[in-house]
Amino acid sequence: MKIVDVNKIIGTDQDVHGPGWNSRRMLLKKDGMGFSMHETIIPAGAELNLWYKNHLEAVYCVAGNGSIEDKATGEVHEIYDGILYALDNNDRHTLRGGTEDMRLICTFNPPVSGRETHDEDGSYNIPDDE
Structure with a gap:
């Protein structure tokens, strides 16, 4: 059992x-x-162009507000407490902070190792050991 604070x-x-x-x-590949x-x-007013081409991601908002834009379709979806979105097709997207910080x-999947930051196209690389 793992307990993480x-x-x-x-x-x-x-x-x-x-x-x-x-x-x-909170949980990494090593776990x-x-x-x-x-x-x-995500701070209020932030704008991030992202494309997790090497990962699938699911995101659940527990506080704040913002929006996500699907770059393939142009659709914009509001994000607020209780909304989950899943990038099940390695979707290119723009994540925008709203009037409050989003938590x-x-x-x-696959898990990150821990220190990844976004590269020039907004993705995380797969570590060389994979």
Whole structure:
């Protein structure tokens, strides 16, 4: 059994910051669960162009608001407490923070190792050992 206190992650190597986001990596590849789980904060007004071409991601909003735009269709979906979105086709998307910081619970498959940040096209690379 694993017990993880997000408050003990803040300020450690598992508290990863990038432009317009902060990801607290709660479960990682090394934990052997087959997925990683993160608490991610998107500040109000942030805009991120993302494409997880190497990962599938599911995201559940537990606080705040924003929107996600599907780059293939142009559809925009509102995000707020209680909304889940799943990028089940490695979807290119734009994530926008709304009027409040969004607090998101994210899962990635395959799991991340911990220190990944977005590359030039908004994705995470697969580590060389895979």
